Amino acid sequence: MSRERIQDESYLRREEADAAIRTLTEAGVPLRRIGQRLGHSRKVVRAVLRSERTNVFRVRQSSLDAYLPWLDAQWDGRGKIDLLQARLRPSAVSEAWSGIA
Numbered sequence: 297m298s299r300e301r302i303q304d305e306s307y308l309r310r311e312e313a314d315a316a317i318r319t320l321t322e323a324g325v326p327l328r329r330i331g332q333r334l335g336h337s338r339k340v341v342r343a344v345l346r347s348e349r350t351n352v353f354r355v356r357q358s359s360l361d362a363y364l365p366w367l368d369a370q371w372d373g374r375g376k377i378d379l380l381q382a383r384l385r386p387s388a389v390s391e392a393w394s395g396i397a
Contacts, residue, residue, distance in 0.1 A: 313334060313344075314344045316334060317330055317334065317336070317341055317344045317345065318344070318345070320333070320334075321341075321345060327341045327342065367380075
């Protein structure tokens, strides 16, 4: 199963749960009961009601982000990966690179 599909299914489940929490709240059900029915903590129920659960897909910073201009200049559209990797060995980028290569 692809990562995107898993994320999408997870997002849809979360949206359904959030809608259920809001519906039960509008019906006057206490937060504790909502949590018990849906299998969430009161903290999660409160976060949904405060709309603090909206940032689902966070963008993570890469360890190479700081070096992208340098890498682009080195690559120059015609570089070979083994030559670029050889240039990276003595620099601080090599440690970040080793996790990728």
